[in-house]
Amino acid sequence: MKVQNEMSMSFESRSSNEGFARCAVSAFVTQLDPTISELNDIKTAVSEAVTNCVVHAYRNTIGKIYINVRIKENFVVVIKVRDTGCGIGDVRQAMQPLFTTAPSEERAGLGFAVMQSFMDKVNVRSKTGKGTTVTLEKRLSCRVGNG
Amino acid sequence: MKISENEDSITVYLTGDIDHHSARGIREDTDAVVQMKKPSVLNLDFSGVNFMDSSGIGFIMGRYRLMSLYGGVVRVVNVPEGLAKMMNLSGLSALDIMERRGEKIESTK
Ligand SMILES: Nc1ncnc2c1ncn2[C@@H]1O[C@H](COP(=O)(O)OP(=O)(O)OP(=O)(O)O)[C@@H](O)[C@H]1O
Numbered sequence A: 001m002k003v004q005n006e007m008s009m010s011f012e013s014r015s016s017n018e019g020f021a022r023c024a025v026s027a028f029v030t031q032l033d034p035t036i037s038e039l040n041d042i043k044t045a046v047s048e049a050v051t052n053c054v055v056h057a058y059r060n061t062i063g064k065i066y067i068n069v070r071i072k073e074n075f076v077v078v079i080k081v082r083d084t085g086c087g088i089g090d091v092r093q094a095m096q097p098l099f100t101t102a103p104s105e106e107r108a109g110l111g112f113a114v115m116q117s118f119m120d121k122v123n124v125r126s127k128t129g130k131g132t133t134v135t136l137e138k139r140l141s142c143r144v145g146n147g
Numbered sequence B: 001m002k003i004s005e006n007e008d009s010i011t012v013y014l015t016g017d018i019d020h021h022s023a024r025g026i027r028e029d030t031d032a033v034v035q036m037k038k039p040s041v042l043n044l045d046f047s048g049v050n051f052m053d054s055s056g057i058g059f060i061m062g063r064y065r066l067m068s069l070y071g072g073v074v075r076v077v078n079v080p081e082g083l084a085k086m087m088n089l090s091g092l093s094a095l096d097i098m099e100r101r102g103e104k105i106e107s108t109k
């Protein structure tokens, strides 16, 4: 699928950047004239992925978080959130609803479940000690005047 | 964040975005009052919340546990339309703490 527009950014894994990251992605996607609910879905999924980098990937350290957003044909948005943190040993287990390695910090273990239900596709590639890339994809409803 | 007190209940009016970054302050402020007053009902009013991710669910479950410690209950009230999807996905409805549609709670006025 042809890429029609693309944006990349990187920032430090400070919790104060969680709001910045989801708002920046949302601002970029706004050019597709999404519905409020679609935009909220995207913001929420990005917030989950970025928070996981802050909380888990770079636990007790500060590292870089990389986001790439592509707008493709047919109103398809593909968002990659990448870290070079600790990685995930067992991705299947990590993606199970309610699974968390940080219950004492009031993590619900719902981040991946939220990404999966708010987006059309979620792909996770991870290597222990190397980092994690989460790819989120959503096709926006085509509305008159879009193009 | 505003907090109001009745004889036996406390209502916390949450505002803005609830995420991992903001949850910490909200949690500390809420728990400070709860631990001081030990109310039998803690209302969490979401009417002023624009955005919430799963950190908000962790916050609700944490307060649920805290209140359970001494026999109190949590009620989640005035959830805006935009947060319904997150609340539904969380499984919190099974705990019977969600305000039911049409049912208005006194202390939220
Ligand atoms: N980027 C990452 N790097 C390393 N580990 C991760 C990463 N993302 C997720 N994990 C692991 O996967 C688990 C599940 O993640 P998920 O987001 O579903 O739940 P959580 O972050 O623990 O809780 P919540 O998202 O509800 O606050 C985490 O507890 C963590 O162990």
Ligand SMILES: [Mg+2]
Binding pocket: A048, A051, A052, A110, A111, A112, B054
């Ligand atoms: Mg998470």
